[in-house]
Amino acid sequence: MVLKNIDNKGFTTRVIHTQYxxxxxxxxxxxxxxxxxxxxxxxxxxxxxxxxxxxSDHTYSRITNPTVANFEQRICNITKALSVTALNSGMAxxxxxxxxxxxxxxxxxxxxxxxxxxxxxxxxxxxxFGVEIRFCDFTNPKEVEASxxxxxxxxxxxxxxxxxxxxxxxxxxxxxxxxxxxxxxADTTVIPxxxxxxxxxGIDIELVSSTKYLxxxxxxxxxxxxxxxxxxxxxxxxxxxxxxQFGKMSFTAKLRKEIHRNLGAYxxxxxxxxxxxxxxxxxxxxxxxxxxxxxxxxxxxxxxNIKAVxxxxxxxxRFFELSSAQFGEFPGAMLTFCLESKEICFKFLNNLxxxxxxxxxxxxxxxxxxxxxxxxxxxxxxxxxEMAIDDTLIRFSVGLEDPQDLLLDIQQALKAVYGN
Numbered sequence: 001m002v003l004k005n006i007d008n009k010g011f012t013t014r015v016i017h018t019q020y021x022x023x024x025x026x027x028x029x030x031x032x033x034x035x036x037x038x039x040x041x042x043x044x045x046x047x048x049x050x051x052x053x054x055x056s057d058h059t060y061s062r063i064t065n066p067t068v069a070n071f072e073q074r075i076c077n078i079t080k081a082l083s084v085t086a087l088n089s090g091m092a093x094x095x096x097x098x099x100x101x102x103x104x105x106x107x108x109x110x111x112x113x114x115x116x117x118x119x120x121x122x123x124x125x126x127x128x129f130g131v132e133i134r135f136c137d138f139t140n141p142k143e144v145e146a147s148x149x150x151x152x153x154x155x156x157x158x159x160x161x162x163x164x165x166x167x168x169x170x171x172x173x174x175x176x177x178x179x180x181x182x183x184x185x186a187d188t189t190v191i192p193x194x195x196x197x198x199x200x201x202g203i204d205i206e207l208v209s210s211t212k213y214l215x216x217x218x219x220x221x222x223x224x225x226x227x228x229x230x231x232x233x234x235x236x237x238x239x240x241x242x243x244x245q246f247g248k249m250s251f252t253a254k255l256r257k258e259i260h261r262n263l264g265a266y267x268x269x270x271x272x273x274x275x276x277x278x279x280x281x282x283x284x285x286x287x288x289x290x291x292x293x294x295x296x297x298x299x300x301x302x303x304x305n306i307k308a309v310x311x312x313x314x315x316x317x318r319f320f321e322l323s324s325a326q327f328g329e330f331p332g333a334m335l336t337f338c339l340e341s342k343e344i345c346f347k348f349l350n351n352l353x354x355x356x357x358x359x360x361x362x363x364x365x366x367x368x369x370x371x372x373x374x375x376x377x378x379x380x381x382x383x384x385x386e387m388a389i390d391d392t393l394i395r396f397s398v399g400l401e402d403p404q405d406l407l408l409d410i411q412q413a414l415k416a417v418y419g420n
Contacts, residue, residue, distance in 0.1 A: 012280065012284075018070065061266070071275060075224060080199065081228050085225045085227075085260060086272060089209070095121055097255075098154070100259045101153045102238070105130060105151060111135060139167075139168060144176060145180070153236065159191060159326070165311065165334070195327060233246075239251060288400050293334065307337075307338040309337045334395065336395050346373075351412070354366075361397045366399035366401055366406055
């Protein structure tokens, strides 16, 4: 029996007991993978209603799909959002959002401390369409406020920057955006829903790479656009013309009726199925990997050959108090540390026996990478300097292995490099 009212239940209970839109023909406990393209209608009238949005029936899997819709509803249940749209990558979520909000002559206020492809999308792709990107220091709310003007279509930040692990005061930033009547858009990928409530901190549109924590085992790409219905779109030059028809649903209506279906980046049914399974174990996995991350970060501080360790859960971290207030005791399962040089970083990585040399974050396996030569490898030295990406930095995503096993692998790799 499916629970009728799950709003007051725990995180995992709400995920597992999300009701199906329609009863499954075979009473399957997990929504099947509807890996098909089109859907049949009994009448021409029903088909017309579906295409015109007058019913919730599915028409074509590039637009909606039953497996994906169930995944979206699960996210709605745990975030209490107005709507959720699932796309085929985190970058698709970012690009769809800003293609909807931005226009020629508009500007976006953001930090230069961004994931590499987000920076590239802003600086190279959007700017070629006449959109100005205004980079400023998000640890200084006054600088953010001074950067906003009448043509600012959005303020965007990563709540915990990747890989810098910089934390902005979200309450201060959101108070500014509300005063200025500008939507606050945030990438929350590094901290999952388990311990972060975006709506509570004034975020209007939340963007997530569900490839990461939700997928868990690195089984599929995905991205989420979560609309909390908290922004008055009459204040958006791009969306104001449709607000009389759609009201607080204006962002979602344009996204669903135009942007995502025209760009063709909807999530695949198989990815939605795999990420629905991952969502059911997210709370347990996050508790394991994030607590292991704190143990490892604490231990690495005592290693003489490691020059610096960055994890905002460490009490000596400059963002510790703010991070604790916003994200709790365990602020994610990613840490960074610095060695002497790029050459030493490469030697260290090459001597690891157990930890995987690979990109991605929050796999069940622990992953390690040298960002400057990989994710940011195609950027110029000046761009990497603006983004604060140093040659000595190593990013470490902590998985589900025993933390002592991970530390032993790091120890033997350091010994192979330094001989002590």
